[in-house]
Amino acid sequence: MKEAGGAGLDVLIADDHPMIRAGIRATLMARPHWRVCAEAETGPAALRLARALNPGLAVLDYSLPGVNGLEVARQLCREMPGIGVLIYTMHADPRLLSALVAAGARGYVLKTEDDVALLAAMDAVAAGGTYVSPDVAGAPPAALAALTPREREVVRLVALGETNRNIAAQLNVSVKTVDTHRTAAMRKLGLHTAVDVTLFAVRNGIIAP
Known part of the structure; x- marks a missing residue:
C-alpha cells in the first residue's frame, strides 16, 4: 500500500x-x-x-x-x-x-x-x-491500450453497424460527442472507414465474427 x-x-x-x-x-x-x-x-x-x-x-x-x-x-x-x-x-x-x-x-x-x-x-x-x-x-492491436473506455465502446458499436445517432441514443450523449470519440478512436487505430473498424474489431475480439 x-x-x-x-x-x-x-x-x-x-x-x-x-x-x-x-x-x-x-x-x-x-x-x-x-x-x-x-x-x-x-x-x-x-x-x-x-x-x-x-x-x-x-x-x-x-x-x-x-x-x-x-x-x-x-x-x-x-x-x-x-x-x-x-x-x-x-x-x-x-x-x-x-x-x-x-x-x-x-x-x-x-x-x-x-x-x-x-x-x-x-x-x-x-x-x-x-x-x-x-x-x-x-503494432495495431497495441493501439487498443490508447483508447479510452468510451472510445472502445464507440468502436464496438460502429463495428456492429450502428449509426452515430443510434450510438448517441444508447450512450445518452450527443451525436457530436459520438463523432468526437469516433474520430479520435479511428485516428489512434489508423483506420479510415466503418468497414476498417469492423474488420479490426473482429480480428481483435471486440466483436464476434
Missing part, C-alpha cells in the same frame, strides 16, 4: 527466476521510498501474497508457473481496483498485450529493455498511467 503522503509504495515481484527478481530489486533502489514487500516464484503464490499484503504495484512475469501472469493480473485487478499491474516479459506479442489490457494491466515491458525503461514503466503505472514497450506498441 502507499504510505502517508503518497511517496511510499509497496511492490510485489513475481518471477520464477531469482536473477530477474534481483534485477528488479536493484532497479527499485532508485526509488528509496518504495519497498519490495514480497517476492513470489509462482502464480498462486503471487495471488496469495497480494491478497495478504495489498501492494500498490505488482510486477509480474507472464510465464509464471501454476497460474500465468494474465490470469494473476485478471484476478488482482478484479479484487483490488487500486493496484497497478505491470507485466515484465520476453513475449513481444500484441495479442497478449490486448488480453492484458482487457484484464486490467497497465504496463507491458519487455525483458530485453534496459533498467531505465523498467523504472519508467513502474513510475507510470504507480502514478495511475500506462506504459507499453515501443517494440510492442507499434
